[in-house]
Amino acid sequence: MVLEKKTQPRCSFCDSIDVSLLSPFGTAQLVRQYYCNSCHSVFEFIRWQSTEEDEQEV
Template identity: 50%
Template structure:
């Protein structure tokens, strides 16, 4: 069961201008996103739906 957010927000600046950078990050269960507001890469655990 997937709990992924369609419109994730940046955990650092709460910006809504976040785009998918890579479907696979450091592990297969991690996605990488890029925040266009604060220029930060963030990781998202696919099935958990939380950033870290």
């Protein structure tokens, strides 16, 4: 069995990892909305790209 590496959400605009979870659901249930603390943008991240937060919800 191959384990996937955890993916850190990165800002779609400036590639920063200094982001905060804004909403567990975005425009669709398979995405989360994040806020970038660097460039102050809101972006979506696909939930299936598992993060530490995903495991804490279970």
